[in-house]
Amino acid sequence: MRQERLIGIVGGLGPFAHIDFERKLLDAASELIGARRDQDFPQWVLSSIPQTPDRTEAYFGEADDPTQALSQSLERLRGAGADFAVVACNTAHLFLERLREESPLPIISLIEVTADEAARIAPDGSVGLLATSGTLRSRLYHDPLETRGLHPVSPFDLEGGETLQQRNVMEPIYGPWVDGRHQGGGIKTDGGSTSARALLEEAAERLVGEGADVLIAGCTEIPLVLEGTDVARRPLLDPAALLAKAAVRYAYGV
Numbered sequence: 001m002r003q004e005r006l007i008g009i010v011g012g013l014g015p016f017a018h019i020d021f022e023r024k025l026l027d028a029a030s031e032l033i034g035a036r037r038d039q040d041f042p043q044w045v046l047s048s049i050p051q052t053p054d055r056t057e058a059y060f061g062e063a064d065d066p067t068q069a070l071s072q073s074l075e076r077l078r079g080a081g082a083d084f085a086v087v088a089c090n091t092a093h094l095f096l097e098r099l100r101e102e103s104p105l106p107i108i109s110l111i112e113v114t115a116d117e118a119a120r121i122a123p124d125g126s127v128g129l130l131a132t133s134g135t136l137r138s139r140l141y142h143d144p145l146e147t148r149g150l151h152p153v154s155p156f157d158l159e160g161g162e163t164l165q166q167r168n169v170m171e172p173i174y175g176p177w178v179d180g181r182h183q184g185g186g187i188k189t190d191g192g193s194t195s196a197r198a199l200l201e202e203a204a205e206r207l208v209g210e211g212a213d214v215l216i217a218g219c220t221e222i223p224l225v226l227e228g229t230d231v232a233r234r235p236l237l238d239p240a241a242l243l244a245k246a247a248v249r250y251a252y253g254v
Helices: 015-033 055-059 067-079 091-102 110-121 133-137 142-147 161-174 194-209 239-252
Strands: 007-011 044-048 084-087 126-130 151-153 214-217 234-237
Touching: 007 015, 007 067, 015 044, 015 239, 044 067, 055 091, 055 133, 067 084, 067 091, 084 091, 084 239, 091 110, 091 133, 110 142, 110 214, 110 234, 110 239, 126 194, 133 161, 142 151, 161 194, 194 214, 194 234
Parallel strands: 007 044, 007 084, 126 151, 126 214, 214 234
Antiparallel strands: none
């Protein structure tokens, strides 16, 4: 098949996440267009700016606005010939509407493609959300899911939810919380560990116990440790994998 549009990736959010996304692009190409030889796989360009201010901290007013760095990546991608862009970070989609207003490129929303898939496999069901506190507090997933007739539930909705979210989701992603800040050492730093997986699995079990029919790994670092299509006996949706498929379909006009 002939590629019609060049894929642009906004990466570095964190650095391990876009590498994982690129692998998922290759998997999507194999599945959707039958890519087998080197020459069968799609072309893409990447801009990685790890110095982009943390999106969760920015949402809570604890870091600078990340949109300048995100826009810089989009400009780089346009200069490299990209025809559209994807952003390899869930929480960065908090700033998507502002980026779209200024972007030289169309941007496919990771959030929208994930909400569509949740509605397809669990119509009228309950969706367990594993995501950063910024993503949850901002209702980044809640509103699109509710619009599709789904019921989102997160650790914040459970008994002891603040502690559960901090200990079982935020610290595995960002590292220990000391003196009001995460100190590093989480998935964003080391790409994942068995202890991070165990903590996230515990949070997933709690969400399933609350009635979740499907789970969303709503941070691009989470699938680095929660691998596979099922966790806690429920389907686990990987937004990066769904975005990769959407990008391949758009790139090839499938």
